[in-house]
Amino acid sequence: MRLLKRRQRPLLLTLIVVLGSLWMLSLLSCSKAGKDPASPLRYRQFEYTDDDGSPEKACNCSAILRGDREALEQAKLLTLTKDFHKSVRIPDEYYINAAQDCRKFKISRKYLTVPLSQEEVDFPLAYSMVVHHKVQNFERLLRVIYTPQNFYCVHVDKKSEASVISAIEAITSCFSNVFMVSQAVSVVYSAWPRVQADLNCMADLYNASTKWKYFINLCGQDFPLKTNLEIIRILRSLQGGNSLESETMPPEKRWRVANAHHIADGQIQPSGKTKGPPPFNLPVLSGNAYIVVNRGYIRSVLEDNRILALIEWAKDTYSPDEFLWATIQRMPGVPGSMWPNSKYDITDTNAIARLVKWEWHEGSQGSPMAVYPECQGNHVRGICVYGAGDLQWMLEQHHLFANKFDTDTDPIAVYCLEKYLRQKALAELY
Template structure:
């Protein structure tokens, strides 16, 4: 009985030993397997990092978890109007939408060194012609931080100066992203005075004026200032733009036409802010009360909110009493920025003025902004291949050649949610005009 018990205990001991050894080997095998997987993943990430780190088109790399803006299309073939490639791009654009939001830009810009190197802000080479002709920009924006960063990247040069005015009503992540951009880039700053911008209201004009005031105090003695919104995009590189601006010889470039009766209604009557929709947005609404004539006998002209103005012009109007009175008079008009600049540029004595006797400077003649209106499509320009909002085309990829072959310097409107491939191809074509160290 005793011998039998001892033999049983011995067998149990040997079984326990084998089970323990089996568990140990299984543990080592699992550890080895996990280690191999981690090494493979690390190798894959390093490979992606190395392949993307020098690509200026990527908004960031795998470290920040944001997808690339490049797509499997041939932008040169699209520019050459290859029907097969355009067809592929039109089919692909809905599948190519990248879910990049304000928080992603906050994350990317939270580390300035990574941001600057990833987006190659430190690698732009500037010609002496550009360096001797610095530009200033006023960016009045309120949403879509990824698009704002792409606009900034497309117009960026280290010797230029950039003022960002964000809407006080903007969401916190957007505001944080704008502040981070200004913190990371030494020649980018936030406007010292911020407005709560309302559609077609004096607050939109004031936002630009706030930036212009700050830019005048800048140490950079810029030659011209250009204003942009969050759906604009350049059609010329900085080098090409400087080459054309030099030819202005101090003249200003903006739309300035004699207003029709419909446009006159916008500044001939007092307007009052009213709620006009369920989302509590307020816009100026015309009242039956007629306004007095413009102060100082100013002759009214209409245009758009977009301008290219010389330093001398901006400096002159900053302390001019006629301008101050005209601004106060415009406060209760509809979309005052669409007559303010157009009228002032015709005022005798202002630097670079356009004589009132000269013909209208239409949106076709003015190079400040290329806008495609739905009611002129098929007459003055080809149909929109994207979509429309308030009768304005949001461009599609098939318009790449038309955009780049136009004489305009900037265009509106672009939206990565409508056609991300077009913006990517524009970036590629503009980058071809740039050089990197």
């Protein structure tokens, strides 16, 4: 300082003060956001790039997400090519072998092995994942929703092929917060075992940790539409409430709970008996299998005597997953529940749990009766299996997850959505 001319000293001091203030402000802004100022550099290893060698990089995801017609046509042509599908498909044996070296597996598959923000650390989630095939679908789903502070229970159908069970067991063994359900069942869809699979995971997750705030159940063909940070911010905005389809049961579905059913030859069949009314004269509501509920709701499912009686009553009904959670959501005293009055009915399009395109609700643009635009993929049992052309519309919706995706039919849809979510999650750090 002595060597500087007297006139230069005030200028230098001012510069030091300004730079110091800017540095402090940057630290404060990072602190307020709950983020590490050095985090962008720390997380570069988790970026998805074309250098990863994925065959899907032949498509232009940015253009696809903008709805660019030429990019969508190119993606469509790729999905019709047998050689492309063959190059994209990952066999079960790959996961069995790759997961022998967990560290290498997690690095090569770019799992997020560190939390991205303190805000996410403070709001852990619990996931139930019910799977019976398509290991590649499951692993892509796990990878995109995985964070080290969340908890994941995986139920694999006892009837699944040995390679499916072995591959998923190998994958889950690499993570301390991902575990196989303690008691697996043979799932029969539209029958009670489908509910029992989720119930078993609910119990395991509830006992695994007292920290998680919300429960979300998934199947192997779901995929998120939001980053983990976006999901928890949406859940915070619920202020303890739940979000799931729950509405007055239409007359054409009432036979499901009026007549008893049983499982024979691996399928649900009517028993010819009429059921009595539900316990406590509970109004039975209509809904679906997928829910977003708080921890207190799960505690009620496991411990509330009214709900335990309802569960016993529901075990011989048809498709109990499509009324049980919806009915519990309208029971007084259940945390996050709503009154059973029809004014509180919530449809699947209004709930945030799951975005599903039913074939009979689709329609062309401008159609007054259409609920959503036409499926750009294909239909399986009346449900749209999304194609790349659905992505732009899907990302405009408020739902947390969407169903169905299939890497066997349109791997580009999964690839572009996964790449978009990872880029967005990392961009939230800046």
